[in-house]
Amino acid sequence: xxxxxxxxxxxxxxxxxxxxxxxxxxxxxxxxxxxxxxxxxxxxxxxxxxxxxxxxxxxxxxxxxxxxxxxxxxxxxxxxxxxxxxxxxxxxxxxxxxxxxxxxxxxxxxxxxxxxxxxxxxxxxxxxxxxxxxxxxxxxxxxxxxxxxxxxxxxxxxxxxxxxxxxxxxxxxxxxxxxxxxxxxxxxxxxxxxxxxxxxxxxxxxxxxx
Amino acid sequence: xxxxxxxxxxxxxxxxxxxxxxxxxxxxxxxxxxxxxxxxxxxxxxxxxxxxxxxxxxxxxxxxxxxxxxxxxxxxxxxxxxxxxxxxxxxxxxxxxxxxxxxxxxxxxxxxxxxxxxxxxxxxxxxxxxxxxxxxxxxxxxxxxxxxxxxxxxxxxxxxxxxxxxxxxxxxxxxxxxxxxxxxxxxxxxxxxxxxxxxxxxxxxxxxxx
Numbered sequence: 001x002x003x004x005x006x007x008x009x010x011x012x013x014x015x016x017x018x019x020x021x022x023x024x025x026x027x028x029x030x031x032x033x034x035x036x037x038x039x040x041x042x043x044x045x046x047x048x049x050x051x052x053x054x055x056x057x058x059x060x061x062x063x064x065x066x067x068x069x070x071x072x073x074x075x076x077x078x079x080x081x082x083x084x085x086x087x088x089x090x091x092x093x094x095x096x097x098x099x100x101x102x103x104x105x106x107x108x109x110x111x112x113x114x115x116x117x118x119x120x121x122x123x124x125x126x127x128x129x130x131x132x133x134x135x136x137x138x139x140x141x142x143x144x145x146x147x148x149x150x151x152x153x154x155x156x157x158x159x160x161x162x163x164x165x166x167x168x169x170x171x172x173x174x175x176x177x178x179x180x181x182x183x184x185x186x187x188x189x190x191x192x193x194x195x196x197x198x199x200x201x202x203x204x205x206x207x208x209x210x
Numbered sequence: 211x212x213x214x215x216x217x218x219x220x221x222x223x224x225x226x227x228x229x230x231x232x233x234x235x236x237x238x239x240x241x242x243x244x245x246x247x248x249x250x251x252x253x254x255x256x257x258x259x260x261x262x263x264x265x266x267x268x269x270x271x272x273x274x275x276x277x278x279x280x281x282x283x284x285x286x287x288x289x290x291x292x293x294x295x296x297x298x299x300x301x302x303x304x305x306x307x308x309x310x311x312x313x314x315x316x317x318x319x320x321x322x323x324x325x326x327x328x329x330x331x332x333x334x335x336x337x338x339x340x341x342x343x344x345x346x347x348x349x350x351x352x353x354x355x356x357x358x359x360x361x362x363x364x365x366x367x368x369x370x371x372x373x374x375x376x377x378x379x380x381x382x383x384x385x386x387x388x389x390x391x392x393x394x395x396x397x398x399x400x401x402x403x404x405x406x407x408x409x410x411x412x413x414x415x416x417x418x419x420x
Contacts, residue, residue, distance in 0.1 A: 123347060124334045137333060138415040140371040141353065161350040163373055168417045205348040207378045 011195045012042045014090035016081070016098035021046075021053020022180065023096035023117055023187050028060050030188030039195045043088040045081055047100060063088070069100075078106045085110075094191060095149065104151055112201060114149040115194065117187050119179045121145060121161055126154035131176045134166060142166050142175065144183045146190035148201070157204045160190040221405045222252045224300035226291070226308035231256075231263020232390065233306035233327055233397050238270050240398030249405045253298040255291055257310060273298070279310075288316045295320075302404060304397070305359065314361055322367075322411065324359040325404065327397050329389045331355060331371055336364035341386045344376060352376050352385065354393045356400035358411070367414045370400040 013031075015024045024044060030036045044057040044064045057064045065084050069077040085093060095116040107114060120130035122145040125137070134142040143163035150156035162182040166175055193199060198209045223241075225234045234254060240246045254267040254274045267274045275294050279287040295303060305326040317324060330340035332355040335347070344352040353373035360366035372392040376385055403409060408419045 121331060121334070121349070121351060123349075124331070136414065138368045138413070139331070139333075140368060141331060141351075141373050143351065158348045158350060163351050168415075203348070204346065205378075 011039045011091045012089050013039055013092050013094055013191070014043045014045065014085045014088065015041060015057075015094045015096050017044060017046050017051055017053040017057075017096050018048045018099040019051050019053060019097045021051065021056060021096050023183060024053050024094075025056055025060070026184035026187055027094060027096065027191060028057075028062065030191070035188050036192045036195060039092075039191065043084060043090060045084060047077070047081075047098070053097070074100075074103055075105070078103055082106060082109060092191070092194060094187070096187075101153070102149060107149060107151060112148050115146055115159065115187075115190065116149050116154070116156075117183055117190075118145045118147065118154050119176065119183060121163065122147060122154055122158060129172075131179060132172045135170060135172055135175060140166055142179065144179050144186050146186055148206075157201050157206050159193060159199075159206050160186055162186045221249045221301045222299055223249055223302050223304055223401070224253045224255065224295045224298065225251060225267075225304045225306050227254060227256050227261055227263040227267075227306050228258045228309040229261050229263060229307045231261065231266060231306050233393060234263050234304075235266055235270070236394035236397055237304060237306065237401060238267075238272065240401070245398050246402045246405060249302075249401065253294060253300060255294060257287070257291075257308070263307070284310075284313055285315070288313055292316060292319060302401070304401060306397075311363070312359060317359060317361060322358050325356055325369065325397075325400065326359050326364070326366075327393055327400075328355045328357065328364050329386065329393060331373065332357060332364055332368060339382075341389060342382045345380060345382055345385060350376055352389065354389050354396050356396055358416075367411050367416050369403060369409075369416050370396055372396045 017024050028041055031039055031041055041062055044062050046054050046066050049066045054064055067080050093110050093114040121143045125133040141163055143161055145161045146159045148156040164178045164182055200207050227234050238251055241249055241251055251272055254272050256264050256276050259276045259278055264274055277290050303320050303324040331353045335343040351373055353371055355371045356369045358366040374388045374392055410417050
């Protein structure tokens with residue numbers, strides 16, 4: 001792909017949220033400030049009609065759609081989300097506090113094109129309450145991870161990580177706040193890398209192209 | 211304990227090795243340079259008569275003893291090691307590449323007085339070949355951990371950790387070398403902290419006294 005061609009065809013990002021969507025906001029700011037060159041956010045999907053992130057997205061002028069599960073099974077719910085992503089020709093799906101596990105079918109449709117951010121140095125402390133897990137375990141360093149989503153819980157290939165110290169006086173809240181600052185920086189860096197496409201996935205290793 | 215009193219009674223360190231003992235050398239240098247104030251190394255125990263660290267220890271003028279297992283069961287072997295440690299009135303046991311698991315009886319005799327160093331950011335990658343595990347998993351940061359030894363594999367309360375980046379071109383060897391530099395610094399810092407004694411163990415958290 002020539003630079004000229006790629007400039008004409010920015011990567012189309014879809015963001016899935018369930019709550020405040022602070023990482024969605026960080027990505028939107030990064031796109032606006034050209035820290036994620038050659039990308040545009042074409043759709044924000046929330047599975048929660050009350051998500052605070054929805055009004056933030058609307059304030060930013062982003063397309064939003066609410067797709068609640070409403071008692072349907074996962075497949076039916078996901079089919080509607082996939083439909084919306086494909087209708088908007090989404091290239092890359094960024095999970096930003098999206099609180100549902102995705103099925104294999106969903107993941108296969110976007111293999112190596114779904115990113116998630118997690119508030120720990122994976123593989124340590126996957127799952128819920130990662131910061132609380134870190135505090136409880138007594139680690140001296142934690143951080144955040146952006147990874148490709150596969151069928152495992154927070155276990156897909158790691159794209160990028162940032163570190164933060166855990167201080168003696170830390171609570172779950174103070175550590176979470178310190179990690180969140182790095183999450184916002186990290187997610188933009190990782191999405192920019194994936195949009196550039198100059199990496200290889202070798203086994204589990206995500207490595208810059210030589 | 212007054213400063214005057216503590217100066218008269220340096221903490222007596224025993225170091226257990228099985229191989230080259232590079233962390234033993236690092237501790238010996240740190241004691242000599244007063245980076246571990248108020249401590250002396252009174253005994254180096256090797257369970258391997260051919261350990262390269264033995265001649266290094268002798269060159270340093272340290273007391274050494276070889277206690278091989280020689281077909282005995284673990285309890286008998288450990289009893290001889292414990293006897294040597296107690297004969298030399300060891301306060302603190304530092305494992306430095308000691309390749310055997312310690313029994314509950316041993317650990318109970320030196321509860322919160324046995325330290326180990328491990329070449330990963332625990333709880334990630336416990337056990338053997340931690341650096342290879344880190345490379346294979348594709349993490350972007352690794353490091354080393356000094357922890358109290360309990361009955362779990364590399365799972366006791368964490369005293370201190372240092373971090374190193376994992377680079378795209380890293381092999382197990384290059385990552386191990388980068389971590390080893392930090393191990394030598396970290397072990398001295400952690401032993402100095404434990405010798406000072408100004409910390410509390412709250413659950414799994416090792417926290418500086420207020």
